[in-house]
Amino acid sequence: MKNQMQAEAAGTAIAGHGLDWPHLFATRAERMKASEIRELLKLLDQPDVMSFAGGIPDPALFPVAAFGTALTAALSGDSKGAALQYSVSDGYRPLRDWLVTRMASLGVPCTTDNIMITSGSQQALDYLGKLFLSKDDTALVGWPTYLGALQAFNAYEPNYDRLTPLGNRSAADYSHTAETKGGKVKFAYASADFANPTGETLPRSARENILDLAHELDIAVIEDAAYQSLRYDGDEVPPMLALDIARTGSIEATRTVYCGSFSKTLAPGLRVGWVCAAKPVISKLVLMKQAGDLHSATLNQMAIHTVASDGFEAQMAKIRQTYRARRDAMLAALAKHMPDGVSWTRPDGGMYIWLTLPEGFDGAALLAQSLKTERVAFVPGRAFFADGSGANTLRLSFSCASEATIEEGIKRLGRVVRGG
């Protein structure tokens, strides 16, 4: 009995009490860990918690009626069988055609063969990790960066090195570092606009620097454009893919893979995103999609196409107005309630504001305290750093809270920070 208890305590298997699964799993399984953010999402179910944690759109802004009409239409007439049937792995052609026009409006001339549909941009990140990363290869990412990108890439057992958009490291230095870790640098990943988690936008010069570095290293660039449409102030900065085309003359000569999403604009629950890139990349991704889940849901692609065709810009105008006011409310509340020594970003769009607390603060401990005494939730920043730094940072999302909640919640958070 003592031996059995010891074995159980050590996590090993007992005959009749379950297999020793970890010894059967691939080595990559060791890097699959629970997401702090996802665990936190459970807090949203508690009605007395003021949550600035989840990076989710406000469901009150979803074009529900338009989707209802679109779904009913898809299940009527000639399309009703096709809407529920298997379909091609590259995606619903009318939606891909619509995206050609959309990409052109962003300065990216391309053809339908440069576009494939994915189940959200998260799937694009997973598939791009799968396409580029052999074990021990290196991915360049920001410090901090989107946690979901790290989770997607982790499955392919890469190393990470820090992408510094200011270009203060040489290509040779990056290459050498990757070689000492047993692989090659394969891509630079960056969220260009109103990034998760910082809310910051890469200026044109930083985008050009990343392209320069990628050219010198002869690697790909993965441009995560999930928030690209959510601009509330200032002028648009061309996507890195557009800048790459401006350099090379054609999308077929570029090294940039653009990942778009309808999750932050129309609705995340339908899981529709896209990739736009040179055809050799799209061709391989389509084979991967075929082997991975055959295709994204047919009906959902049809519904997204109808709703986007009928009123994408009107929907964007609506959500921009709401989110702009919430961002302004949060910036004003931070200025009012945060003590000296706390700094934060001032995003031109997106859903996030990033706080940096004085050294010595620990975001996770602050969250525990905040939930206990003030019932306010946010995401501690450390999870967004591939090297585990950033303990004194935290992410606030303003997308789902009313202006009154933002004022009250930030006031409470200010008390927690003062108390910490």
Next chain:
Amino acid sequence: MKNQMQAEAAGTAIAGHGLDWPHLFATRAERMKASEIRELLKLLDQPDVMSFAGGIPDPALFPVAAFGTALTAALSGDSKGAALQYSVSDGYRPLRDWLVTRMASLGVPCTTDNIMITSGSQQALDYLGKLFLSKDDTALVGWPTYLGALQAFNAYEPNYDRLTPLGNRSAADYSHTAETKGGKVKFAYASADFANPTGETLPRSARENILDLAHELDIAVIEDAAYQSLRYDGDEVPPMLALDIARTGSIEATRTVYCGSFSKTLAPGLRVGWVCAAKPVISKLVLMKQAGDLHSATLNQMAIHTVASDGFEAQMAKIRQTYRARRDAMLAALAKHMPDGVSWTRPDGGMYIWLTLPEGFDGAALLAQSLKTERVAFVPGRAFFADGSGANTLRLSFSCASEATIEEGIKRLGRVVRGG
């Protein structure tokens, strides 16, 4: 100019004419090849081709009205925001609860925590390959087996060894073979009922043999149950997962991972399937799902739940009746029109009949001939063999053709075979 043409002919990159992408791709990308079946699906668009190629359900049998009602309900009232919002990675809880009852009816007592939702069972196969297979590990598969399983597993760079349900090879022999290839045997994969491509069902004794072998090797069993509900004759055989529970006393002590799908019963275009297994497997798969695409489409899971709850058995009765008549028509036509020396399976369910032609026949050449002279399509069998054998085999699907088309098409195919 000559050099450039030579380089282009060799598939290498020219400055300004696109990157040398293959040198940037991971090693696994070399194993991602276009699917013969998917290429063939394009033929379905040609109205004068009689196709027995695609393994797809008849869209005329989809419960379109029920889905319309379910989708409208999901987008009304309290659920309308949630239906379009992000949701949890393990899946929509009411659907998982419904599946607990469904699995119990198949002899698999389990809890909601033993079930996760995937985007079709294809995604389950991809994720299970990802969970178990490190490079050079071995997967045991049938000769032939489901092509989509090979495609899913290929991304993780495994070796394949032949699973012989009759148990004529020792566990030590399998282990030794895997070790000489640089890895370990990780799982045995089998489609237990009306398998794609053969239509054959593993008898209980073969299932027990696979479980015995898996126990001796201490590996997992992946049970692909995509066609399990499509039985037209004979008695149900318990799922391998049920037999495993009967041996071990609890799903938590089993080694079998059951992959189910609504694609062949309700509708494939919504991409909803599930995995049922011990909790340690489900927990890791949920983390993988979170990193891979966050979750399957929320609305689709809600709609599948409503349609399944309201009339799964009635829908099954309808499609069984139709497919049974088509299977009978195809078996009768084969008996009438195939020359001596051709043999075929007599499936108790599913969508497929598997033909074996005399040695020396080549299925791919026969298809080319058949399309040219008789406008009849099928799938040459070789793609289903991990070792590239099986040239003299072919797969016929009876799911999408009327009885009259089946009679005429098999008559034509008989002429092609006689001519070959």
